[in-house]
Amino acid sequence: MSERRFQAEPGPVIRLAGAAMRYGDRTLWESLDLEVGAGEFLAVIGPNGAGKSTLLRVLLGLERLSAGSAEVLGRAPRRGNASVGYVPQQRAFDRELPLRGRDLVRLGLDGHRWGLPFPRADARELVQHALDEVGATAFADAPIGLLSGGEQQRLGIAQALLRDPDVLLCDEPLLNLDLGHQKEVARLIARRQAEAGTAVVFVTHEVNPVLPMVDRILVLVGGRWALGPPEEVLTTETMTALYRSPVDVLRVRGRIVVVGAPEGAGNVGHNEHSDFTEPLPSYDT
Amino acid sequence: MTIASFTSLLGEEFVQNALVAGAIAAIVAGIVGPFVVVRNMAFAVHGIAELGFTGAAGALLIGLDPILGVMVGSLGVAGLIGALGVRSRERDSVIGVILAFGLGLGVLFITLYDRYATGAFALLFGTITGVSRDQLLLLGGCGLAVVVALALIYRPLLFASVDPDVAEARGVPVRALSIGFLAIMAFAEAEAIQVVGVLLILSLMIAPAAAAGHLTASPGATVLLSVALALLASIGGILLSLVTPYPASVFTTGISFAAYVLARLFGSRLRSGSGRLPRDPVPAVATTTLGPHA
Numbered sequence: 001m002s003e004r005r006f007q008a009e010p011g012p013v014i015r016l017a018g019a020a021m022r023y024g025d026r027t028l029w030e031s032l033d034l035e036v037g038a039g040e041f042l043a044v045i046g047p048n049g050a051g052k053s054t055l056l057r058v059l060l061g062l063e064r065l066s067a068g069s070a071e072v073l074g075r076a077p078r079r080g081n082a083s084v085g086y087v088p089q090q091r092a093f094d095r096e097l098p099l100r101g102r103d104l105v106r107l108g109l110d111g112h113r114w115g116l117p118f119p120r121a122d123a124r125e126l127v128q129h130a131l132d133e134v135g136a137t138a139f140a141d142a143p144i145g146l147l148s149g150g151e152q153q154r155l156g157i158a159q160a161l162l163r164d165p166d167v168l169l170c171d172e173p174l175l176n177l178d179l180g181h182q183k184e185v186a187r188l189i190a191r192r193q194a195e196a197g198t199a200v201v202f203v204t205h206e207v208n209p210v211l212p213m214v215d216r217i218l219v220l221v222g223g224r225w226a227l228g229p230p231e232e233v234l235t236t237e238t239m240t241a242l243y244r245s246p247v248d249v250l251r252v253r254g255r256i257v258v259v260g261a262p263e264g265a266g267n268v269g270h271n272e273h274s275d276f277t278e279p280l281p282s283y284d285t
Numbered sequence: 286m287t288i289a290s291f292t293s294l295l296g297e298e299f300v301q302n303a304l305v306a307g308a309i310a311a312i313v314a315g316i317v318g319p320f321v322v323v324r325n326m327a328f329a330v331h332g333i334a335e336l337g338f339t340g341a342a343g344a345l346l347i348g349l350d351p352i353l354g355v356m357v358g359s360l361g362v363a364g365l366i367g368a369l370g371v372r373s374r375e376r377d378s379v380i381g382v383i384l385a386f387g388l389g390l391g392v393l394f395i396t397l398y399d400r401y402a403t404g405a406f407a408l409l410f411g412t413i414t415g416v417s418r419d420q421l422l423l424l425g426g427c428g429l430a431v432v433v434a435l436a437l438i439y440r441p442l443l444f445a446s447v448d449p450d451v452a453e454a455r456g457v458p459v460r461a462l463s464i465g466f467l468a469i470m471a472f473a474e475a476e477a478i479q480v481v482g483v484l485l486i487l488s489l490m491i492a493p494a495a496a497a498g499h500l501t502a503s504p505g506a507t508v509l510l511s512v513a514l515a516l517l518a519s520i521g522g523i524l525l526s527l528v529t530p531y532p533a534s535v536f537t538t539g540i541s542f543a544a545y546v547l548a549r550l551f552g553s554r555l556r557s558g559s560g561r562l563p564r565d566p567v568p569a570v571a572t573t574t575l576g577p578h579a
Contacts, residue, residue, distance in 0.1 A: 062454065086451055088450045088451060097447060098319065098501060098504050098506075099504055104448065107447070107448060110440065111441065112441055113440055114441065116436055142502070144502070159451065
C-alpha cells in the first residue's frame with residue numbers, strides 16, 4: 001500500500017465552505033472554511049463537546065451540515081467511501097470476544113459486504129501485508145481482548161489502511177495509550193502520510209505527541225475556531241481571543257502547554273489532572 | 286436396559302423424529318448463539334423465549350392454537366425490544382420491564398383458563414418425543430430460513446457486533462442489522478420452542494456459544510464449536526433420556542452447563558495458546574526520552 005508515491009492532487013482533498021453545525025439552538029461551529037490538501041496533516045483540537053468528532057462524522061457522511069457545503073475528494077461526503085479510512089479511539093474489546101487481530105483487519109477489507117467471509121488468497125495477502133506494515137504480525141492471531149491498547153490501535157490502523165485510502169480520519173486514536181504507544185501510533189500514521197501522500201485529519205485532546213508532524217491546527221472552542229500552522233495558532237494572543245479569557249501558551253522543552261484556559265475549556269498541553277475530570281465546557285456564543 | 290432394546294428403540298419413528306428435531310434445533314441455536322453472546326443479548330433470548338409462553342397461554346384462553354400464540358408472543362416482544370431499546374444499556378431494562386409484566390399476564394391467562402393448560406406447559410418443557418413428520422418438515426424449513434438469513438448478513442453483522450463505530454463509518458447499516466438480528470433470533474426461538482421447549486432453547490442458544498468463546502478466538506471456529514456443543518447436548522440428552530427414567534431436557538441442560546464450566550476452567554490456555562507472543566514489541570526508547578517530565 002505504500003508503493004504509491006506522493007502525487008499532487010488537482011484540488012483539495014477536503015473542502016468545507018461556510019460550514020455550520022447546530023443542534024437546536026446550540027452551535028458547535030459555524031462559518032467554517034477549510035481546505036485540506038493531499039499529504040497534509042491537520043490536527044483538530046478543542047474542549048470536549050466542541051464538535052471535533054462531529055466534524056469527522058460530517059466528512060464520513062454520517063451527519064449533514066446545518067449550513068454550508070462539504071466535499072471529500074471532490075464529491076459530497078458519502079457513507080462507506082472506500083477512499084476514506086477511519087481510526088477511532090481504542091475500543092473496549094471484551095476479553096472473551098471471539099475475534100483475532102487478523103479478523104479485525106479483514107473486516108476492514110470486506111466486512112461491509114453481504115454474505116460469508118470465504119477464505120481468499122488475495123484477501124489473506126492484503127491482510128498480511130497490512131499487518132506487516134504496522135508491525136502487528138506477532139500478535140495477529142491472539143484474542144484481541146487480551147492485547148494492550150497500543151497493540152489494538154496498531155490493528156485499527158492496519159484495518160484503516162487496508163483499502164489504501166486517500167484520506168485518513170482519526171478520532172482520538174491516542175486516547176488511553178501510554179506515551180510510548182502514543183508516539184508509535186502517531187509515527188505509523190505520519191509514515192503513511194509521508195509515503196502515500198494521504199491527507200490526515202487528526203482529532204486529539206493532546207497535541208504534543210503529533211506536533212512534529214502537524215502542518216496546520218484547527219482549534220474549535222465554543223462555536224469559534226482558529227486555523228493555521230501551530231506556531232501561529234498556538235500563541236497567547238490567538239488562544240486568548242479564542243477562549244475569550246486570559247490564556248498563556250508556553251513552550252517548554254519542545255512541548256506546548258496552555259495555561260489558564262477556563263476549567264475544562266481546553267487541554268492543548270499535557271495536563272495530568274484535567275484528563276479525566278473535564279467538566280462540559282460552557283457555551284457563550 | 287439391554288443393548289438390544291436400546292437399538293430397537295432407535296428404530297422407533299418417534300425416537301428418530303426426536304433426534305432429527307433435536308439436531309435441527311441444536312444447529313440453529315448453535316449458529317445464532319455466538320452472535321447472541323457477542324452482542325450481549327442473553328437476556329433478550331430469555332425475554333423472547335419466556336414471553337412465547339405467555340403468548341401460548343393467551344392463545345389457549347381465546348381458543349387459538351398455542352403455536353400461533355408463541356409466534357405472536359416471541360416476535361411481538363422482539364419488536365418491542367427493537368422499538369424501545371436497541372442500545373444494549375437501555376435494552377436490558379426494557380426487557381426486564383416487559384418480561385415481568387408478560388409473565389404476570391401468562392399467570393393470569395393460565396388462571397382464567399379453567400382447564401389444565403397442558404399445551405402451555407408442554408411449551409415450557411418441550412415435547413420432543415411427540416414430534417410428528419409434519420412438524421419436522423416445518424421445523425426444518427424454518428431452521429433453513431434462519432440459517433440462510435444469517436449467512437446473508439454474516440459479515441456486516443459480525444462487523445457491527447464487534448466494531449460498531451468503524452462499521453458505521455464504513456457504511457454498514459448498524460441499526461437495521463440490530464433489528465434484523467433480533468427478528469431472526471425471535472423467529473429461531475419461536476419455531477424451536479414448539480418442539481424442544483423454552484427451557485431447552487435457552488440452554489442450546491447461550492451455553493454452547495459462551496463455551497465456544499472460551500475455547501477459540503476465531504469467529505468462524507466459534508460458530509462451528511458452538512454448533513458441535515449444542516448437538517452434543519441435544520442429541521446426548523435425547524439418547525440418555527431413552528436409557529433413564531428422566532426427560533431429555535434434564536440431560537441437555539446438564540451437558541451444556543458442564544461444557545460451559547469446563548471451557549471456562551480449561552479454555553484460556555487453549556485459546557490464547559495460538560499466537561500469543563511476548564507483550565509490547567514497542568521499543569522502550571519512547572518513554573525514556575521524556576524522563577521525569579512524563
